[in-house]
Amino acid sequence: MSLSVISFLVENKPGVLFNISNNIRRKNFNIHSITAIAGEGEDTTRITITSRGDPKEIDKLVEQMNKMVDIIIVKRLDPLRTIQRDMALVKLHTADPMAQEEALEIINKYKGLILDIKPDTVIAQITGSVNEVNDFTKEVTHIGIIEAARTGITAIEKGWVTLKEP
Amino acid sequence: MTEMTGSKAYIKTLEQEGITHIFGITGAALIPICDALLDSKIRYVPGVHEQGSAHMADGYARASGKPGIVQVTSGPGATNIVTGVATAQLDSSPLVAFTGQVPMSMVGTDAFQEVDIIGVTASITKWNHQVRDPARIPWAVKAGLHIANTGRKGAVVIDLPKNITQETAEMDFDVEIDFSGYKPRITPSPSELDWAAKLLAEAEKPVIVAGGGIVSSGAGKELTELAEILMAPTATSLMGKGSIASNHPLSLGLCGMHGREEANYMVPDADVLFVAGSRFSDRTTGSLAGFAPNARVIHMDIDKSEIDKNVDSVTRIWGDAKHSLIGLIDRVKTIKRSQNGDWTKKIQEFKRSYQEPNDNSDITGPAVIRAIRNALPSNAIVTTDVGQHQMLAAIHYDVYEPCTFLTSGGLGTMGWGVPAAIGAKAALPDRKVLSICGDGGFHMTENNLSTAVDDDFPIIVVLLNNRMLGMVAQWQRLFMNGRYAAVQRNYSVDYTELVKDYGAHGVRIESMKQLNTELTRAVGADYTTVIEVPMDPEENVYPMIPPGMGLKDILTED
Numbered sequence: 001m002s003l004s005v006i007s008f009l010v011e012n013k014p015g016v017l018f019n020i021s022n023n024i025r026r027k028n029f030n031i032h033s034i035t036a037i038a039g040e041g042e043d044t045t046r047i048t049i050t051s052r053g054d055p056k057e058i059d060k061l062v063e064q065m066n067k068m069v070d071i072i073i074v075k076r077l078d079p080l081r082t083i084q085r086d087m088a089l090v091k092l093h094t095a096d097p098m099a100q101e102e103a104l105e106i107i108n109k110y111k112g113l114i115l116d117i118k119p120d121t122v123i124a125q126i127t128g129s130v131n132e133v134n135d136f137t138k139e140v141t142h143i144g145i146i147e148a149a150r151t152g153i154t155a156i157e158k159g160w161v162t163l164k165e166p
Numbered sequence: 167m168t169e170m171t172g173s174k175a176y177i178k179t180l181e182q183e184g185i186t187h188i189f190g191i192t193g194a195a196l197i198p199i200c201d202a203l204l205d206s207k208i209r210y211v212p213g214v215h216e217q218g219s220a221h222m223a224d225g226y227a228r229a230s231g232k233p234g235i236v237q238v239t240s241g242p243g244a245t246n247i248v249t250g251v252a253t254a255q256l257d258s259s260p261l262v263a264f265t266g267q268v269p270m271s272m273v274g275t276d277a278f279q280e281v282d283i284i285g286v287t288a289s290i291t292k293w294n295h296q297v298r299d300p301a302r303i304p305w306a307v308k309a310g311l312h313i314a315n316t317g318r319k320g321a322v323v324i325d326l327p328k329n330i331t332q333e334t335a336e337m338d339f340d341v342e343i344d345f346s347g348y349k350p351r352i353t354p355s356p357s358e359l360d361w362a363a364k365l366l367a368e369a370e371k372p373v374i375v376a377g378g379g380i381v382s383s384g385a386g387k388e389l390t391e392l393a394e395i396l397m398a399p400t401a402t403s404l405m406g407k408g409s410i411a412s413n414h415p416l417s418l419g420l421c422g423m424h425g426r427e428e429a430n431y432m433v434p435d436a437d438v439l440f441v442a443g444s445r446f447s448d449r450t451t452g453s454l455a456g457f458a459p460n461a462r463v464i465h466m467d468i469d470k471s472e473i474d475k476n477v478d479s480v481t482r483i484w485g486d487a488k489h490s491l492i493g494l495i496d497r498v499k500t501i502k503r504s505q506n507g508d509w510t511k512k513i514q515e516f517k518r519s520y521q522e523p524n525d526n527s528d529i530t531g532p533a534v535i536r537a538i539r540n541a542l543p544s545n546a547i548v549t550t551d552v553g554q555h556q557m558l559a560a561i562h563y564d565v566y567e568p569c570t571f572l573t574s575g576g577l578g579t580m581g582w583g584v585p586a587a588i589g590a591k592a593a594l595p596d597r598k599v600l601s602i603c604g605d606g607g608f609h610m611t612e613n614n615l616s617t618a619v620d621d622d623f624p625i626i627v628v629l630l631n632n633r634m635l636g637m638v639a640q641w642q643r644l645f646m647n648g649r650y651a652a653v654q655r656n657y658s659v660d661y662t663e664l665v666k667d668y669g670a671h672g673v674r675i676e677s678m679k680q681l682n683t684e685l686t687r688a689v690g691a692d693y694t695t696v697i698e699v700p701m702d703p704e705e706n707v708y709p710m711i712p713p714g715m716g717l718k719d720i721l722t723e724d
């Protein structure tokens with residue numbers, strides 16, 4: 001089943017994220033990724049959650065959450081017009097100079113950044129669609145991933161459509 | 167702006183919002199609040215168990231349409247109201263619960279009597295909130311009342327840490343309540359009304375199913391008017407009972423699992439089904455395949471998330487029932503439906519063929535319910551508990567006015583009937599209030615009778631005692647080859663004696679004649695009476711649709 005992207009604009013208050021995840025749990029959906037940050041100098045937080053499930057059922061969940069007092073806006077983004085990005089920080093084991101060279105090549109291919117380079121490790125920053133980040137991870141697996149951290153998806157719709165002006 | 171303590175501000179805001187009763191039990195976390203309450207005209211109704219207090223506040227709210235207030239201490243006081251809060255929320259009743267809490271400095275330390283009631287009630291409230299600044303008390307109280315009693319009504323919990331109620335602050339009692347994420351829709355869009363009106367006008371066999379939304383929005387009159395214009399027979403869900411008077415020629419009565427035959431046979435025959443303020447609960451629809459298979463469904467609801475949730479509609483009306491119905495009536499009032507067209511004739515035929523036998527000589531469920539109706543004034547309020555007696559009442563008790571039949575529908579909470587009746591009596595002291603109970607549910611909360619007596623809220627209880635957890639026993643008789651498990655009760659308690667110790671009058675009847683006499687006496691009296699009616703433990707409630715079957719798969723007596 002495809003990933004649905006749900007975007008929220010919520011009051012920046014304790015408990016709101018708890019209420020959202022509690023609701024998602026109750027309907028037996030699993031959160032695949034979640035990103036959230038409070039708007040600068042604002043009382044609101046923008047949250048992006050992705051989950052796998054029948055889009056029709058996700059829409060019902062969205063309607064339920066729309067009722068929550070502290071949620072200002074919630075919407076399942078239209079997959080056809082949504083741009084989504086994921087970012088990974090990947091630490092690779094590159095003690096072997098050949099491995100290091102190969103790692104740098106692959107990082108370059110994915111237009112990644114090299115954030116740290118030590119005699120035996122490299123940290124890369126890879127940004128792209130979920131698939132691009134997945135592909136990168138696959139390609140470097142044989143070199144040796146020591147640790148990886150991903151932000152999860154954040155997303156926005158094309159054109160003049162915004163969360164506030166649907 | 168005035169400077170005062172949080173407790174005083176709490177009471178003052180409640181007064182300003184027109185609150186006249188608080189139900190509850192006190193405790194350490196509430197000492198400052200209860201002290202401030204001494205100087206107020208608000209009546210404090212002390213309970214015997216917080217669950218009962220919550221049901222009282224719920225009954226108060228359902229009878230009066232005003233928010234009901236329950237106020238309990240932290241920890242066990244707060245957890246004891248969980249059932250009451252969930253009951254109110256599931257039936258969209260405006261209950262506002264104020265819970266005491268340990269001081270902010272101790273929150274999160276597992277302090278004595280600390281429970282994270284905000285976390286506990288998150289999924290059973292419309293909104294909940296912990297106040298963390300005394301100056302925000304007027305705002306929180308007003309916001310809680312506003313959210314509970316607007317839009318689709320529901321339960322709210324406000325948590326009050328003790329230090330917040332003790333500290334003083336500059337209080338703004340004119341603070342505005344404005345949530346950017348909460349703007350309940352009242353008026354539906356004109357195009358939705360146009361579409362619905364067009365469908366209804368074209369309908370040859372229109373049927374209405376009315377739900378609790380009609381009762382809670384006070385739209386019974388409008389619904390009846392619409393039914394008359396359309397000549398549409400009208401069934402109700404359990405919560406919708408009272409939307410149309412039971413003796414109205416177009417009233418079909420209850421539909422669903424224990425629906426009346428005329429309702430369950432007519433609903434699936436509709437070509438246009440107008441579902442008004444009902445959420446298509448599985449208890450109302452039976453299996454969805456058998457529910458109006460050929461009908462074009464118009465769904466009217468104040469809660470958009472209910473529309474198309476269980477049943478796909480052809481068109482929706484999203485808005486408050488009363489406003490929506492006024493708009494609809496305006497659009498269809500010129501329709502002239504013949505009084506003796508095919509559909510109208512069929513309605514009359516159906517209603518005639520399912521007239522219930524009026525045999526009132528033996529003590530049977532239906533006869534007891536009819537006797538209660540005969541003894542009560544038309545505006546009396548009846549509450550029920552949960553079980554067979556509840557379904558008997560739902561099928562056979564005639565209701566003439568909205569908000570006079572109160573029952574726990576969504577949660578089906580045993581023990582609700584007696585305390586809810588006390589709350590209803592507190593709201594409307596001039597009305598007769600009677601609770602129909604089974605022995606199982608009565609025994610769960612019968613101790614609330616001491617509040618009825620000591621605080622002078624006289625009610626009548628008719629206790630249908632079958633010495634069984636009857637409804638479960640019925641399922642075992644019908645679907646488990648009669649193997650009884652965990653339903654037989656051999657309590658040695660004598661209820662008529664027990665209730666005397668609470669100060670109520672208790673009597674056991676032995677015949678229908680004696681029941682009528684006792685009912686007449688109890689209705690004329692101004693004290694609390696419990697009438698125990700010995701019932702046949704093997705009696706089943708019919709009609710019934712087995713779980714998972716369609717509306718027409720009706721089991722009956724024979």
Ligand SMILES: Cc1ncc(C[n+]2csc(CCOP(=O)(O)OP(=O)(O)O)c2C)c(N)n1
Pocket residue numbers: 551552553554555556578579580581603604605606607608630632634635636637638
């Ligand atoms: C608090 C609670 N516990 C259990 C149940 C399950 N239950 C539903 S009906 C019923 C039997 C009720 O028996 P009684 O109160 O004697 O009424 P009767 O069905 O005999 O009229 C039970 C146990 C419930 N609805 N609520």
